[in-house]
Amino acid sequence: xxxxxxxxxYLVKRTGEKVFLECVQDMDHENMFWYRQDPGLGLRLxxxxxxxxxxxxxxxxxxxxxxxxxxxxFSLILESASTNQTSMYLCATRTxxxxxxxxxxxxxxxxxx
Amino acid sequence: AQSxxxxxxxxxxxxxxxxxxxCNYSSSVSVYLFWYVQYPNxxxxxLLKYLSGSTLVKGINGFEAxxxxxQTSFHLRKPSVxxxxxxxxxxxxxxxxxxxxxxxxxxxRLLVSP
Numbered sequence: 001x002x003x004x005x006x007x008x009x010y011l012v013k014r015t016g017e018k019v020f021l022e023c024v025q026d027m028d029h030e031n032m033f034w035y036r037q038d039p040g041l042g043l044r045l046x047x048x049x050x051x052x053x054x055x056x057x058x059x060x061x062x063x064x065x066x067x068x069x070x071x072x073x074f075s076l077i078l079e080s081a082s083t084n085q086t087s088m089y090l091c092a093t094r095t096x097x098x099x100x101x102x103x104x105x106x107x108x109x110x111x112x113x
Numbered sequence: 114a115q116s117x118x119x120x121x122x123x124x125x126x127x128x129x130x131x132x133x134x135x136c137n138y139s140s141s142v143s144v145y146l147f148w149y150v151q152y153p154n155x156x157x158x159x160l161l162k163y164l165s166g167s168t169l170v171k172g173i174n175g176f177e178a179x180x181x182x183x184q185t186s187f188h189l190r191k192p193s194v195x196x197x198x199x200x201x202x203x204x205x206x207x208x209x210x211x212x213x214x215x216x217x218x219x220x221x222r223l224l225v226s227p
Binding site for chain 2: 004035040041042043044045048058090092100101102104105106107
């Protein structure tokens with residue numbers, strides 16, 4: 001089975017801090033995604049990457065950036081964290097072929113004070 | 114663009130009772146449809162998917178869903194729920210061509226009590 005690992009399960013940061021959320025997969029999946037999950041809003045796509053060094057904006061990219069230097073690693077960066085970025089962040093992967101089935105990590109819960 | 118509506122934010126049900134979680138979608142082109150489940154403190158996992166063919170789809174843990182194109186619905190059902198089915202359930206849709214970006218509904222929390 002594909003494993004998607006989000007190394008930080010819980011983080012507490014202060015307003016204005018730079019935050020890195022890391023996601024690592026152990027299969028050769030081309031596509032990787034970052035979602036944020038908020039009560040009543042479901043999952044919203046922040047950024048995705050369809051290959052190394054390639055990235056595309058999702059539906060809510062403002063205040064975020066991403067990095068994909070290696071195929072297995074996709075990082076989400078909050079350049080200057082704000083309280084409205086307090087949320088659960090979910091990383092997901094999928095192959096570029098076949099049906100649109102995502103494999104998710106366990107999530108990173110970020111609190112910005 | 115595609116969209117998904119899950120009208121019920123929370124569904125309380127007693128153990129061993131049947132349950133239906135509703136999902137309606139909007140799209141001008143053919144779609145793939147999915148149900149994902151999220152247990153407490155975990156990520157999402159795939160419950161079942163509709164890609165083509167039979168409109169009745171069976172998934173894990175005894176769940177099934179029926180694709181109804183005329184009503185643009187993909188409701189999730191289980192004839193008899195267990196306490197362990199308590200979780201949040203997300204319906205999702207994507208087009209069946211191109212990059213296939215997945216769009217999620219807002220989720221339905223299923224609360225099973227004894």
